[in-house]
Amino acid sequence: MLAPHLTPLPQPGHVHPLPGYPAVVRKPDPDRRRRLAGLWLWAMGILAGAVLNVVFALLGVLGAEGDMLGAMVVGALFAFPPLAIYLFVPTIIDRFDPEPWWCLLMAFLWGALAATGFSIVINTVVHAGVAASFGAPMGELVSASISAPFAEELWKGLGVFGFFYFLRREFDGIVDGIIYATFCALGFAAVENVLYYARAAMQGSDVLAGTFVLRGVFTPWLHPLFTSMTGIGFGLARESSRTWVRIAAPIGGYLLGVALHAVWNFLPTALGRAMGEVFIPWLLLWLCFVAAFFGIIVALVIRKGWVIRDHLRDEVALGMLTQDELELVCSPIGRLRCTLGWRGATGRSFIRAGARLALSKWHTARAMRGNNRTLSADFIAPLRQEIAQLRQALLARAPR
Template sequence: MPGPGYPPHGVSAAHGVPPPLAHVLHRAGHLGAARRPDPDRRRRIAGLWLWANGLLAGAVLNVIFTLFGVLDSEGSMLSAMLVGALFAFPPLVLYLFVPMIIDRYDPEPWWCLLMAFLWGALAATGFSILINTGVHVGVSRSFGEPMGELVSASISAPFAEELFKGLGVFGFFYFLRREFDGIVDGIIYATFCALGFAAVENVLYYARASMQGSDVLAGTFVLRGVFTPWLHPLFTSMTGIGFGLARESSKTWVRVAAPIGGYLLGVSLHAVWNFLPAALGRAMGEVFMPWLLLWLCFVASFFGIIVALVIRKGWVIRDHLRDEVALGMLTEDELELVCSPVGRLRCTLGWRGATGRSFIRAGARLALSKWHTSRALAGQNRTISADFIAPLRHEIAQLRQELLARTPR
């Protein structure tokens, strides 16, 4: 006679795993949780140390190059940068809200999103401006200013900027694996890195435009702040998709090739966007509108793909929680709450409150951990996701008791 908690016949505790193996996995999860409550603690600490040092170095580089700009302009650049900041940062409230709305089923922790944003705003911008300035100065001295502008804009900038933004995504992929589940997460982290980068970059663009007059400033804001605020997120999301594919795959060649391929695709898109304005100069005005409309269509199509990927993520969560209902860990109503795209909003506006939101997050994390575990087992690999299954079940049970205690009578 099976012991308590053993799956009924034909039901597995980890989706796609035969019941006997699922039982072993369930027991191993309890033992692993007892021995290693935080199996990736050292990796997370190492990642935090690298992130903090990268942020500090990037901030120092930004300050140095800003001071050079202010001194070179005899102080006028400082007031212009204040104007640029007023135009660059307020729209972020809207920009940052969009990816948070899209990621409905398993939103990333706010501190992860903040880390991604700060990496893009400070580290990625600092290292990129160092490389881009060096390339621009070196090529200009040898081949003239126009060639320096062309090479730095269409070659140096795409490679350097996408590399350092992509390193932020890699940090979450490697050091914070429990917060990185697949393609959608890769896109979200890439978007926040890119929005941080674009915000700081826009300060410089708007500052230079304001020094040329209000008409130039208005035109620059309309172009960068209204029509093309999503270009940097689009470019870096290619790298994010690459790391997302690597996270979802158990094949070694995919885990290596996908991030590299995504990075090169992002570099290519970035280079194409930068090349024509740098190459054509004033003649760009004749083809600007068709060029802009083409890119807007491309961005709109990409948003459609993201929505489809988010829906797919919801299906994965539902599929890997069905056996939790059979095991008695969840009820049908609780399953629908976890899998609802408005479940968190219902909790916020209803009696479940923060406890309900935590319950939804724990349920989604459990489903995704089981998804990673089943794929790892199918590929005969090991994943730390298996260590999270038992603790997440325990957390769900505790949250469930809290919700039952506060249920309206």
């Protein structure tokens, strides 16, 4: 028998009710098998990719003339520290409903290990086959301009597809597609840069410095630009209830990413040293592409904030949220305010629950318009209960 001052713990499968709120029974997770299948596929891809990377790295060390191992250490020192800046940028852009850290880590590792491992096998085989038949220059051209764009964007894109299909609750639309694609591409670029910097280091410090300036300063966002086309495609598929859009958008996004990647690789490979005459205008053109892309991302993030606000207004009318709470959830610096203020982690959880509620209602409304069903509908009532619980926790710790 419980002491009078103790409250019974919630039973499994239930959300503990608060005074004035009905108990909400949570249904068994209908996505559990799908999520577990995705986790196993991800783990097997990571393991296989890691093995392939190690094998090719060892072959490179054994077959190189000179201290390739030491050069790869230097390459890693130049490739990985800048990630602290690169990875910070997308996290500060998506402020309204940031993706879980473990999802971002999975995306990064997929790009760094699985995508690089499988891509290097394909590119190496294509290069060797074409070079044997048509000569080394043609092998380099085909590998860089055809094989690399198709293979690399395919394997990076499969990482985005994994979140779209196996982790549907963590994939809401275009912004999420771009964020996952960016983390996957930055992981890929980091490992790729180790090889580029290592080869440059073996040619001298001047070559290494020039390679770092080009790849690490001017063009670190090209891989994210290419792969984000696939991310946008899957984002459009997530936001649409039309079957043809759900099929055509990811394919079209992938092909656009391949085309951009191929164009970037083609001219430097085809022209070789003559590329120096047009290199600066060529680089400035691509920097304009990247700048425009970032502008589009910011506009999409702002749109996401509007979606969240629009689908929480009726929660204020129903009394589930106050106007101040609505403003907190919709503020682009709401999480920072909670971190620096008295709300702390509880406040950040409140903001996340509010954003998830809005996006779940958004998905449900779109599905209803298309006469479809969505998993998001099952999370509306539990999220409202979670918001009520978090409000009670915030009230208990509010300054007097």
